[in-house]
Structure formats: C-alpha cells, structure tokens
Amino acid sequence: MSSRLLSFVGRTGRRRLMSTAIKLTTVEVNDKTGIATLTMCRPPVNGQNLELLLDIKSSINEIKNNNSRGLIITSASPKVFSAGLDILEMYKPDQQRLRAVWTELQNVWCDLYGISVPTAAAINGHAPAGGCLLATACEYRVMVPNCIIGLNETQLGIIAPKWLVSGYLNILPKRVAERALTQGRLFTTDEALQEGLIDEIANSKEEAVDKCVAFIGTFAKVNPVARALTKQQFRADNLRQFHKEREQDVDDFLSLVNRPEVQKGIGIYLEGLKKKANKQ
Ligand SMILES: CC/C=C\C/C=C\C/C=C\C/C=C/C(=O)SCCNC(=O)CCNC(=O)[C@H](O)C(C)(C)COP(=O)(O)OP(=O)(O)OC[C@H]1O[C@@H](n2cnc3c(N)ncnc32)[C@H](O)[C@@H]1OP(=O)(O)O
Numbered sequence: 001m002s003s004r005l006l007s008f009v010g011r012t013g014r015r016r017l018m019s020t021a022i023k024l025t026t027v028e029v030n031d032k033t034g035i036a037t038l039t040m041c042r043p044p045v046n047g048q049n050l051e052l053l054l055d056i057k058s059s060i061n062e063i064k065n066n067n068s069r070g071l072i073i074t075s076a077s078p079k080v081f082s083a084g085l086d087i088l089e090m091y092k093p094d095q096q097r098l099r100a101v102w103t104e105l106q107n108v109w110c111d112l113y114g115i116s117v118p119t120a121a122a123i124n125g126h127a128p129a130g131g132c133l134l135a136t137a138c139e140y141r142v143m144v145p146n147c148i149i150g151l152n153e154t155q156l157g158i159i160a161p162k163w164l165v166s167g168y169l170n171i172l173p174k175r176v177a178e179r180a181l182t183q184g185r186l187f188t189t190d191e192a193l194q195e196g197l198i199d200e201i202a203n204s205k206e207e208a209v210d211k212c213v214a215f216i217g218t219f220a221k222v223n224p225v226a227r228a229l230t231k232q233q234f235r236a237d238n239l240r241q242f243h244k245e246r247e248q249d250v251d252d253f254l255s256l257v258n259r260p261e262v263q264k265g266i267g268i269y270l271e272g273l274k275k276k277a278n279k280q
Pocket residue numbers: 044045047079080082083084085086087088090126127128129130131152153156158159160161164253256257266273274275276277278280
C-alpha cells in the first residue's frame with residue numbers, strides 16, 4: 001500500500017494536505033468460477049517500485065488464503081502489462097530502499113512461481129524484463145498483438161540472475177533461451193507464440209482473460225491436491241536453489257547497481273526513455 005498526499009482547500013480557506021492509502025493492485029474473485037484476477041494499477045507502465053511489489057505480494061497472499069480456484073494476473077494500463085523494475089528505484093538509489101526493492105521482487109517471484117493454484121497471465125500490453133518475469137512465473141500466458149516480451153537485461157549491460165532465468169527455462173528450449181538472453185532479445189507477440197514463450201494470442205484484454213479462465217477450467221476435474229503436488233515437483237528444484245542463493249543475490253544486485261559505469265548506463269537509458277516519451 002502506498003500513501004499519497006492529497007491537497008485540498010479546507011473550510012478556513014487554507015490548503016491542507018491529507019495522506020491517503022492507495023492500493024496499487026486489485027483482487028477480484030469471480031463468484032461463478034472462483035478465479036481471482038490480480039490487476040496491477042500503477043500508471044503509466046506498472047513500473048515495479050517498492051510499493052507496487054509489496055502490493056502484488058499481499059494480493060498473491062490474499063488469493064492464497066481465500067480459497068480461489070486460480071489466479072490471473074493482468075494490468076489496468078491499456079498498453080503495458082508491466083515495464084519491469086521501476087528504473088528510478090535503481091538510479092542514484094537509497095541503499096536500504098534498493099535492498100528492499102530487490103528483496104520484494106524475489107518475494108513476488110517465489111510466491112507467484114510457487115503458489116499451488118493454477119496461474120495464468122493475461123498480458124494485455126508490453127512485458128519487458130520484470131514484466132516478463134511475472135508472466136513466466138505463471139503456468140499459462142495469453143498476449144495481445146503487436147507487443148513485446150522478453151528478458152532484455154544484457155541490452156542494459158546487466159545480467160538476469162539464475163532464479164529469474166529459471167522461469168524462461170521452464171518454457172523455452174535451452175538453446176532458444178540462451179540465445180535470447182545473450183542477445184537481450186525482446187520477442188514480438190507473433191515471435192513469442194512461435195517460440196512457445198506465450199501460449200495463445202487474444203485480440204483484447206477481455207479475450208485474454210477469457211482464455212486464461214478457459215485454461216484454469218481445464219483443471220476443473222483434476223484433484224487439486226494431486227495437481228498442486230505435481231506442480232510443486234516440477235518447481236521445487238528452482239525454488240530450493242533460489243532460497244540457497246537469495247541473500248547473496250541481494251548483495252550481488254546492490255553491488256552491480258552501485259557500480260559507477262552501471263549508474264552511468266542507467267542514467268543514459270532513463271534519458272532515452274524520457275526523450276522517446278516526449279517525442280510521442
Ligand atoms: C537498469 C537496471 C540495472 C540494474 C539491474 C541489475 C540486475 C537486474 C536484472 C533483472 C531484473 C529486472 C530488471 C528490470 O526490470 S529493469 C527495467 C527494464 N525495463 C525496460 O527496459 C522497459 C523500458 N520501457 C519501455 O521500453 C517502454 O516504456 C514500454 C515498451 C514498456 C512502453 O512504451 P510506451 O511507449 O507505452 O511508454 P513510454 O512512453 O516509453 O513510457 C511512459 C513513461 O513511463 C516511463 N517508463 C517506462 N518504463 C519505465 C521503467 N521501467 N521504469 C521507470 N519509468 C519507466 C517513461 O520514461 C515515460 O515516463 P515520462 O517521460 O515521465 O512520461
């Protein structure tokens with residue numbers, strides 16, 4: 001939950017500031033299907049800052065505890081599923097906050113990757129880097145046309161840690177994953193379908209959600225405990241490895257981001273994003 005200062009003029013005519021709690025995710029459970037939809041709502045691009053990550057984590061936990069039959073993750077933004085980590089969190093960072101950001105990204109990944117109910121991503125817009133991470137943590141992906149998805153870290157001069165790559169390796173053949181990661185390739189929707197990075201294309205967000213619901217529906221007649229244990233068997237090795245390395249991984253991330261050449265690169269990248277946005 002993030003707090004925002006609202007400014008208003010009170011009865012005395014003085015401007016007052018009021019702090020309100022704003023949730024950056026919503027959870028809606030469909031009464032008929034029992035499926036929960038987790039929607040990210042941090043305009044304009046669902047940049048994963050500390051508050052969004054905390055809210056995603058708490059929404060996943062809410063879904064874990066409310067007996068939902070499945071989880072669909074999507075975005076309230078019309079063009080972007082998630083632009084990945086909020087780069088502002090990494091530029092000239094406050095060290096404690098940066099540590100918390102990476103720890104929460106780890107938490108979101110392991111909670112989403114490890115949840116026992118069926119999961120699907122309705123990718124209703126672009127999903128680079130951390131956006132792709134969320135989608136690949138799920139069991140099924142449906143994406144709208146003319147968007148991009150992938151792990152582009154090497155393009156930014158950084159490397160994606162092993163746990164982040166493991167989602168990719170669950171889906172893509174090793175040869176395709178290695179080439180895509182070393183190139184920092186962003187796949188178009190059509191390319192992603194061709195390579196198997198996504199499972200289906202849908203013409204709208206609504207259709208994407210419907211297709212995710214249909215996927216989750218395929219488990220209706222499967223014993224949920226047997227399903228959950230089977231999913232766990234497939235994912236346990238990656239999770240075990242992640243838990244062994246997670247503390248070292250935070251230290252590695254911090255030392256990488258704090259390197260002067262990486263800070264310089266992030267500054268240039270941010271400038272490029274702003275210039276591009278101003279041209280549009
Ligand atoms: C740099 C990282 C350094 C060290 C990390 C080390 C290891 C970590 C390894 C892996 C973990 C994951 C990392 C990440 O997720 S890094 C983030 C990577 N994300 C990107 O490269 C995406 C950048 N964004 C885009 O390509 C486009 O915005 C996008 C295709 C998503 C949408 O395009 P659209 O045309 O719809 O919007 P824009 O006009 O480009 O953007 C609008 C607005 O939003 C700002 N913006 C965009 N993306 C981000 C972001 N990730 N963080 C912060 N802000 C972002 C953009 O600047 C515009 O702002 P404004 O000018 O103020 O309107």
